[in-house]
Amino acid sequence: MPINIYRLSAFNLTISSAMPPLQSMSDIIKLLPDSIANQIAAGEVIQRPASVVKELLENSVDAGATNIQLIIKDSGKALIQTIDNGKGMGEADARMSLERHATSKISNADDLFKLNTMGFRGEALASIAAVAHMEMKTRSANRDVGTEILVEASQVKHQEICAMEIGTTISIKNLFFNVPARRKFLKSDAVEMRHIIDEFQRVALVNPEIEFKLFHNGQQLFHLLGSNMRQRIIGILGKGYNEKLVPVEEETDLVSITGFIGKPDAAKKSRGEQFLFVNGRYFKSPYFHSAVQKAYEGLIPQRHHPAYFIYFKVKPESIDINIHPTKTEIKFEDERSIYAILRSAIKRSLGQYHVAPTIDFNPETSFDILPPKRGQEVEKPGVHVNPEYNPFVDYSEAKQKWERGNAFQKPMTEGWEALYEGLEQDLQQAPAESPGLEMAFAGDDNTLVRQIGNRYILVQSAEGVFLIHQYRAHSRVLFESFEENVMAKDQPIQQLLFPVTLELSVQDAEILSSAVLSLCHIGFEIESFGTNAFIIRGVPAACMQINVEHTMAGFIDDLRDNKPTDEVKLQQAVIKSMAQQSAIRSGVELKAQEMLGLFQDLMRCKQPQFDLSGNKVFILMNSSTIDKLFGA
Ligand code: ADP
Numbered sequence: 001m002p003i004n005i006y007r008l009s010a011f012n013l014t015i016s017s018a019m020p021p022l023q024s025m026s027d028i029i030k031l032l033p034d035s036i037a038n039q040i041a042a043g044e045v046i047q048r049p050a051s052v053v054k055e056l057l058e059n060s061v062d063a064g065a066t067n068i069q070l071i072i073k074d075s076g077k078a079l080i081q082t083i084d085n086g087k088g089m090g091e092a093d094a095r096m097s098l099e100r101h102a103t104s105k106i107s108n109a110d111d112l113f114k115l116n117t118m119g120f121r122g123e124a125l126a127s128i129a130a131v132a133h134m135e136m137k138t139r140s141a142n143r144d145v146g147t148e149i150l151v152e153a154s155q156v157k158h159q160e161i162c163a164m165e166i167g168t169t170i171s172i173k174n175l176f177f178n179v180p181a182r183r184k185f186l187k188s189d190a191v192e193m194r195h196i197i198d199e200f201q202r203v204a205l206v207n208p209e210i211e212f213k214l215f216h217n218g219q220q221l222f223h224l225l226g227s228n229m230r231q232r233i234i235g236i237l238g239k240g241y242n243e244k245l246v247p248v249e250e251e252t253d254l255v256s257i258t259g260f261i262g263k264p265d266a267a268k269k270s271r272g273e274q275f276l277f278v279n280g281r282y283f284k285s286p287y288f289h290s291a292v293q294k295a296y297e298g299l300i301p302q303r304h305h306p307a308y309f310i311y312f313k314v315k316p317e318s319i320d321i322n323i324h325p326t327k328t329e330i331k332f333e334d335e336r337s338i339y340a341i342l343r344s345a346i347k348r349s350l351g352q353y354h355v356a357p358t359i360d361f362n363p364e365t366s367f368d369i370l371p372p373k374r375g376q377e378v379e380k381p382g383v384h385v386n387p388e389y390n391p392f393v394d395y396s397e398a399k400q401k402w403e404r405g406n407a408f409q410k411p412m413t414e415g416w417e418a419l420y421e422g423l424e425q426d427l428q429q430a431p432a433e434s435p436g437l438e439m440a441f442a443g444d445d446n447t448l449v450r451q452i453g454n455r456y457i458l459v460q461s462a463e464g465v466f467l468i469h470q471y472r473a474h475s476r477v478l479f480e481s482f483e484e485n486v487m488a489k490d491q492p493i494q495q496l497l498f499p500v501t502l503e504l505s506v507q508d509a510e511i512l513s514s515a516v517l518s519l520c521h522i523g524f525e526i527e528s529f530g531t532n533a534f535i536i537r538g539v540p541a542a543c544m545q546i547n548v549e550h551t552m553a554g555f556i557d558d559l560r561d562n563k564p565t566d567e568v569k570l571q572q573a574v575i576k577s578m579a580q581q582s583a584i585r586s587g588v589e590l591k592a593q594e595m596l597g598l599f600q601d602l603m604r605c606k607q608p609q610f611d612l613s614g615n616k617v618f619i620l621m622n623s624s625t626i627d628k629l630f631g632a
């Protein structure tokens with residue numbers, strides 16, 4: 001479709017440029033020259049290198065490209081280049097595409113509300129060209145040669161024919177060279193690159209069938225082959241994610257939902273793996289985020305966030321894509337229903353793929369009533385009897401509940417949410433006291449040790465009775481032992497029977513590789529292994545039975561949250577985080593020998609009273625404190 005210049009006259013009262021005398025009639029009101037108008041528009045559309053990336057990538061997608069490369073130098077400050085094999089442009093269109101309000105994608109105002117394509121204001125290229133040096137090379141299928149155009153601050157400097165394949169290559173250099181305030185306002189290279197990667201990922205995640213590459217300063221950061229949604233997510237987050245993804249699907253008249261969510265144990269303290277899309281467009285929504293978070297309630301620790309990739313499809317008229325191109329908020333007509341549908345769909349997926357066997361069925365509970373699925377007939381309510389039921393068989397309680405749940409299962413549209421009620425409480429209420437309480441006399445001086453509620457250790461010694469917080473105690477012990485390891489020449493290492501391979505996202509791999517040396521100092525045997533992968537063969541001997549994957553995930557979370565600025569701080573942060581991550585948690589049952597060992601290790605510490613955040617590790621009750629308790 002040829003590009004037409006489309007002025008949004010219903011929205012802008014522009015004075016037609018076919019009336020030049022107007023300008024001379026007035027001394028005060030002047031028409032802004034196009035280059036300045038473009039610069040002003042650019043101020044809204046192009047805020048940082050990442051905004052250029054977004055616009056260029058979306059244009060390549062709209063042009064039907066199946067292969068898109070993004071080449072970045074110095075976080076976009078030196079170069080942003082896209083190379084696509086899309087349909088390209090003829091010579092006239094190439095020139096026209098740089099005009100403001102030039103678009104091939106809208107021809108009347110109605111289109112604005114129906115648009116499924118990405119960009120739709122015809123403003124992006126003109127805006128970018130106003131604040132940078134742009135080189136565009138493009139060739140359409142019906143031409144043997146391409147067109148090359150050089151533009152600087154909206155001025156076409158040069159145009160000629162060039163030899164090239166069908167498609168478009170756009171190079172942006174010296175962004176904001178003529179807007180020094182903007183250039184100064186740019187953040188550090190790392191931050192700007194982070195934004196670029198975010199935009200790249202958002203576009204890649206909605207176009208899994210397109211092959212994408214991203215290079216930064218000559219280094220390939222991503223190579224995503226054209227594939228399906230699951231493979232694309234894994235391509236972005238790292239192969240280790242494959243087992244952690246659970247599909248979500250829901251089809252109603254109002255909305256269709258597809259996508260994937262992370263299993264609860266893959267939830268992280270940091271955000272960054274949460275993606276919502278509607279009709280092929282990324283958006284942010286604290287409201288829907290809370291719907292997801294609600295569905296995970298009780299399944300993940302506080303302040304942790306599950307990964308999710310949720311793709312909504314709705315009727316285009318039912319959302320208001322805020323016409324402002326840089327806004328990522330979108331208004332939905334029927335937000336509340338979509339919230340309920342989303343939360344339910346996620347709960348169901350979690351139930352099916354992760355926690356189903358522990359379901360507690362409570363038929364009394366009320367639930368959200370969902371709109372019927374598309375094409376679904378609503379089943380008549382009726383009594384279902386389980387013909388297999390044998391009253392003489394001794395079903396265990398859990399099994400009975402489970403079977404009851406199945407036998408009385410209601411149509412999916414209404415009942416299933418109730419299946420999960422109660423589960424949350426179950427998970428939150430750690431058993432107050434485990435039946436197999438470990439109580440023993442250990443050591444030669446008849447020391448009594450006992451675990452209380454799987455989280456406190458009671459030790460009776462000659463000094464009195466110690467009440468010890470097991471997690472805090474162990475993190476203190478590990479902390480001091482790691483500190484010692486750093487000083488020592490060779491660290492006591494516990495070799496792993498099965499080395500653990502970690503496949504990480506690009507960002508996480510970066511974080512971990514910055515810490516590898518420090519980790520070796522405290523007794524890890526870890527090395528990088530291919531792109532974004534690490535292999536761990538040994539852990540510090542002091543770490544009892546750690547789950548290496550969980551520990552490393554938590555560790556990376558910690559470092560991401562507060563990135564140390566220098567080597568010394570890094571070493572300190574590694575020691576502290578590792579001690580906290582690999583310490584035995586509250587809720588873990590301990591054997592008498594383990595408790596005694598922990599108690600003795602603690603007593604050897606330089607600072608046994610406090611944990612790494614300054615909390616009390618133990619309470620000692622001797623005869624005088626007991627006297628006080630009795631008011632004696
Ligand atoms: P919009 O995308 O809103 O139409 P842009 O300023 O981003 O506005 O682009 C203007 C026009 O230039 C597009 O409508 C399209 O016709 C053309 N165009 C831009 N980039 C490409 C590309 N990579 N391949 C083919 N055509 C393109």
Ligand code: MG
Nearest residue numbers: 059119120124
């Ligand atoms: Mg565009």
